[in-house]
Amino acid sequence: MKALFSYLIFPGFLFSACVGLLACWVDRKVTARLQWRVGPPWYQNFLDIVKLFGKETILPEGAKLTFLLSPCLGLLSVALVATILGVGILSPAHSFMGDLIVVMYLLIIPAASLIIGAFSSRNPFASIGASREMKLILGYELPFILAVIAVIIKAKCAIKLGTIITCQMALGSYIASFSGALAFLAVIFCMQAKLGAVPFDLAESEQELMGGALIEYSGFPLAIFKLTKALMLYVMPLFLIVLFLGKDLSPLFLVAKYTGILVIIILIKNTNPRLRIDQALRFFWGPMTIIATLAVILALLGL
Amino acid sequence: MGDVVGKIREKFYGQIIEFEEKSERRIYIEFKPQDIPEAVKFVFRDLGCRFATATGTDTPQGIEILYHFSYDPRGEVVSLRALIPDRKNPQIQSIATIITGAEWIEREIWELLGVNFIGHPNLKHLLLIDDWPEGKHPLRHDHG
């Protein structure tokens, strides 16, 4: 019963949906102010989701059941990640051995659900978007995993979120060391790609691919995809905070750190154009992997 | 404007019908329709002008087609004019074999003015729908 409450309400689905939609609004508002515009009001994203629930859902011809199931899969897994992270932050003693690996696996599922949904749409634009997303996943997973390995090594090889948090509370944030700083740099860009934000929003590039992977979605499934995106915007910076900035997780500092990472995301988003897929792959398998490997080596050396 | 026009004048001395200098950097040179491919080859390949576009008009003397070439280093435009007197069945040699970029504009001139381009690889409708009635060319003065 308590597990159901923490999955659905706090810190699971409902709480992270609200925070995530507000974070999406912050992104839109800051982008608008940077362009000297006014920007939408704070309840805009909530109204978008409500409006999408009220539109009809069109099933394209030949679409199988996966067309409707895949968005739900993505949403459920992100809500689970939000629950695990929330419980880990609130009471580090409750995390279980190996939950870090569970979180990393669950974080691939939203991107995979996008790919499955796009392929089941039977649309050539959607398949281009989905194949780009597949290649992007191959690109950013490597430096991401290497950077997380660096953190695990620094936490004395404990694959448990609670242990990582308590180690940081005792010894200091991992970002304050050389290996931690390098790993943080690698993870920032991997997070940008995981969130599907410019300069890595190839899968859903609006102007180029007419909506890309989401071209055939309308109404209820589209609302689920937008919610998944909002939840990812809540979950990913939280994951980063737990791994790298976990020294002081009292509510005030947590909000300040979350806002700081959100500012970094928005900054990178507004100052860069969109990359092509080969440029993105070269970026991830070149500089980012080198930085992440350096971080692992430095962590092994104890720096 | 000197050297481009001078070179054309000295190569095609006998074949040029008329020069017309419309303004300081635009000149119209009139040829017979049979001499157009040779002139186009010379202007495009040897002089290095860029093919800008082709235009067609229905005039009382016949159908007039202009090929506009731009000499980019100095911003000058040389237009080669061909007047086809036969209005029942106008024909001219296509330049799509020399300049691939002229394919579509010749399709457009064919479908709207009725000029048959001999040797064009793909003479189909471009802007109008495929089952447009035969023989009706909208930009002719005697249409509709």
Place this chain on the structure above:
Amino acid sequence: MLLWPLSWLYWGYDMDLKTRALTKSLWAFHAATSPCNNCDIEVLDLFTPRHDVERFGITLVGSVRHADVLVVTGVPNYKTGERLKKLYGQAAKPCFVVAVGGCACGRILFQDSYNSPCPVDEIVPVDVYIPGCPPKPEAMIAGIMKLIKKVEGK
């Protein structure tokens, strides 16, 4: 949903949450049926800092299936007319159509043209006409307000 009675209390009995959310978050798809592009430039002007339309919740979307409003510019000819009909069929209802510019409203000087069979409102049902050649962005915002009032009045 349990929000329906709350919205009933807030906005009165003649408007429900669905309509309210629809009017405050219109997603527009720009369908240009061979215009001269002046109207398209003015439509894009709406998203620039001077007449920022995103504060009303309106954004441009890439796919027709995400759209609530189909913004039509230009005179439909034989080729684009049938595609416009297909586009309207592909949009998820409720979807409204706004005809922007004199050409989309009544074809002005292209009425007797050889390539234009009928005006836009004989192909798709138009909700709001915004005349002008091209209409000023302020006129388009007034048209959007009329569309919102029309949707609320339904």
